[in-house]
Amino acid sequence: MRLLVLGGTLFLGRHVVAAALARGHQVATFTRGVTGAPPDGVRALHGDRDDPAALPAALDGWAPELVVDTSCQTRAAARNAAAALGGVRGYAFVSSLNAYRDWPPGPVRGEDGAVWDTDDDDYGPVKAFAERELSTALGDRFLTARAGLIVGPYDTVDRLGWWLRRLARGGRVVVPDALDQPIALVDARDLAGWLVEMAERGVGGPVNTTGPAGMTTLGGLLEVCRDVTGSDADLVPVAEEELLAAGVEPWQDLPLWLPREMAGTAWDVDTTRARQVGLPVRPVRESVADTWAWLQVAGELPPPPHGLARPGMPPEREAALLAGRS
Ligand SMILES: NC(=O)c1ccc[n+]([C@@H]2O[C@H](COP(=O)([O-])OP(=O)(O)OC[C@H]3O[C@@H](n4cnc5c(N)ncnc54)[C@H](OP(=O)(O)O)[C@@H]3O)[C@@H](O)[C@H]2O)c1
The missing domain is CATH 3.90.25 (UDP-galactose 4-epimerase; domain 1)
Structure with a gap:
C-alpha cells in the first residue's frame, strides 16, 4: 500500500521507513529536508508540516492509504495533518505517556486516564491535543501510541x-x-514495525507503548x-x-x-493492551x-x-x- 511517514529521517521514523519497506509498501516521507534523506526507493516529499498548504502541495496527487506519524510536535502540525489525511485507512500516531495529565508521576492504569486539555504548548498538552484533533478526523482508524522511553540505534x-x-x-x-x-523501555525497531502493522490492520485507540512494568x-x-x-x-x-x-x-x-x-x-505503567495487540518486547x-x-x-x-x-x-x-x- 501507499504508506506516508510524517517524519522518517532521524530515529524512530527511520525505523518506520525500514519496516514499511520490508513489508512491501510504497513509502513516502514528509519532512523539511533538514535532518537527512530517506533511503533509496522512498519518495522524499518536502515541506513544513506547520504550514497548512505544504502537505497537500507535496502530496500532489499521491494519495496515501496508510500514515505513520512520528514527527508531530505542534498543534498546527496536528491540525494540518487531520485536514489533509482524514480519509486514510489507518493512521498510527506517536504520542507519549506525557499526554496523561497525571504522568509523571503516574502510575498509569490502562488507557482511560485523563489526558491534558489545557491550551499551553508544553509537550504533554500538545500531544493530547493532537490525539483529539486526529481522532476526530479519523475515528476508529486512528491509533495513538503513548510511548515511554524509546531506545535503539540512531537515538x-x-x-x-x-x-x-x-x-x-x-x-x-x-x-x-x-x-x-x-x-521499562521499548526498542525503536519493535515500536516501528508494530506501528506499521497497526496502520495496516486499521487498529484504533490509545495504547501505552512501553515495555512491561518491571x-x-x-x-x-x-x-x-x-x-x-x-x-x-x-x-x-x-x-x-x-x-x-x-x-x-x-x-x-x-x-x-x-x-x-x-x-x-x-x-508503573499498565501495558496490557500493548501486549494484547502484539507490541514486541526485545531482550x-x-x-x-x-x-x-x-x-x-x-x-x-x-x-x-x-x-x-x-x-x-x-x-x-x-x-x-x-x-x-x-
Ligand atoms: N525518545 C523518546 O524516548 C520518546 C518518548 C516518547 C515519545 N517520543 C516521541 O517519539 C517520536 C520520536 O520521533 P523521532 O524524532 O525519532 O522521529 P523521526 O521521524 O525519525 O524524526 C523526526 C522527523 O521529523 C521531521 N520534522 C521535524 N520538524 C518538522 C516539520 N516542522 N515539518 C515536517 N517535518 C518535520 C524531521 O525531518 P526535518 O528535520 O528534515 O524536517 C525528522 O524526519 C516523537 O514524536 C517524540 O515526541 C519519544
Missing part, C-alpha cells in the same frame, strides 16, 4: 548512549544509590551496558540527597534516574548491544531533537562527587 536523544560511553570509559562512575528502581531495573540496565562495552568500570553509588544537593538533575545529568518519590509510580541486552554497535560508527551526534538538552554529567562534577570517597 540522538542519547540517554542510554551517554551511559554506554561513560561506562566504556571505565574508572569510577557515579551512579545513584537507587539501582533497584524499575525501568522488565528491568536501573542497575540491571547499567550492568548490561558495562558488559556489552567490555568495561571494567567501578560503579560508585551516591545517595540521592547528596546528588540533589550537588545540583545533579535527575533524568538529565544522570540519565534514566528518577528521584525516589517518583520512580515507584512513573515506571534489553539486544537493544543495548545494537545501540553500542551503532555508537561505534555514528561519529559525533547532532544535538538532541525537539530542543532537548544534551544529557549527561560533566566530568568535573563527577570528579567532585568522587573526591574523598573510597
Whole structure:
C-alpha cells in the first residue's frame, strides 16, 4: 500500500521507513529536508508540516492509504495533518505517556486516564491535543501510541548512549544509590514495525507503548551496558540527597534516574493492551548491544531533537562527587 511517514529521517521514523519497506509498501516521507534523506526507493516529499498548504502541495496527487506519524510536535502540525489525511485507512500516531495529565508521576492504569486539555504548548498538552484533533478526523482508524522511553540505534536523544560511553570509559562512575528502581523501555525497531502493522490492520485507540512494568531495573540496565562495552568500570553509588544537593538533575545529568518519590509510580505503567495487540518486547541486552554497535560508527551526534538538552554529567562534577570517597 501507499504508506506516508510524517517524519522518517532521524530515529524512530527511520525505523518506520525500514519496516514499511520490508513489508512491501510504497513509502513516502514528509519532512523539511533538514535532518537527512530517506533511503533509496522512498519518495522524499518536502515541506513544513506547520504550514497548512505544504502537505497537500507535496502530496500532489499521491494519495496515501496508510500514515505513520512520528514527527508531530505542534498543534498546527496536528491540525494540518487531520485536514489533509482524514480519509486514510489507518493512521498510527506517536504520542507519549506525557499526554496523561497525571504522568509523571503516574502510575498509569490502562488507557482511560485523563489526558491534558489545557491550551499551553508544553509537550504533554500538545500531544493530547493532537490525539483529539486526529481522532476526530479519523475515528476508529486512528491509533495513538503513548510511548515511554524509546531506545535503539540512531537515538540522538542519547540517554542510554551517554551511559554506554561513560561506562566504556571505565574508572569510577557515579551512579545513584537507587539501582533497584524499575525501568521499562521499548526498542525503536519493535515500536516501528508494530506501528506499521497497526496502520495496516486499521487498529484504533490509545495504547501505552512501553515495555512491561518491571522488565528491568536501573542497575540491571547499567550492568548490561558495562558488559556489552567490555568495561571494567567501578560503579560508585551516591545517595540521592547528596546528588540533589550537588545540583545533579535527575533524568538529565544522570540519565534514566528518577528521584525516589517518583520512580515507584512513573515506571508503573499498565501495558496490557500493548501486549494484547502484539507490541514486541526485545531482550534489553539486544537493544543495548545494537545501540553500542551503532555508537561505534555514528561519529559525533547532532544535538538532541525537539530542543532537548544534551544529557549527561560533566566530568568535573563527577570528579567532585568522587573526591574523598573510597
Ligand atoms: N525518545 C523518546 O524516548 C520518546 C518518548 C516518547 C515519545 N517520543 C516521541 O517519539 C517520536 C520520536 O520521533 P523521532 O524524532 O525519532 O522521529 P523521526 O521521524 O525519525 O524524526 C523526526 C522527523 O521529523 C521531521 N520534522 C521535524 N520538524 C518538522 C516539520 N516542522 N515539518 C515536517 N517535518 C518535520 C524531521 O525531518 P526535518 O528535520 O528534515 O524536517 C525528522 O524526519 C516523537 O514524536 C517524540 O515526541 C519519544
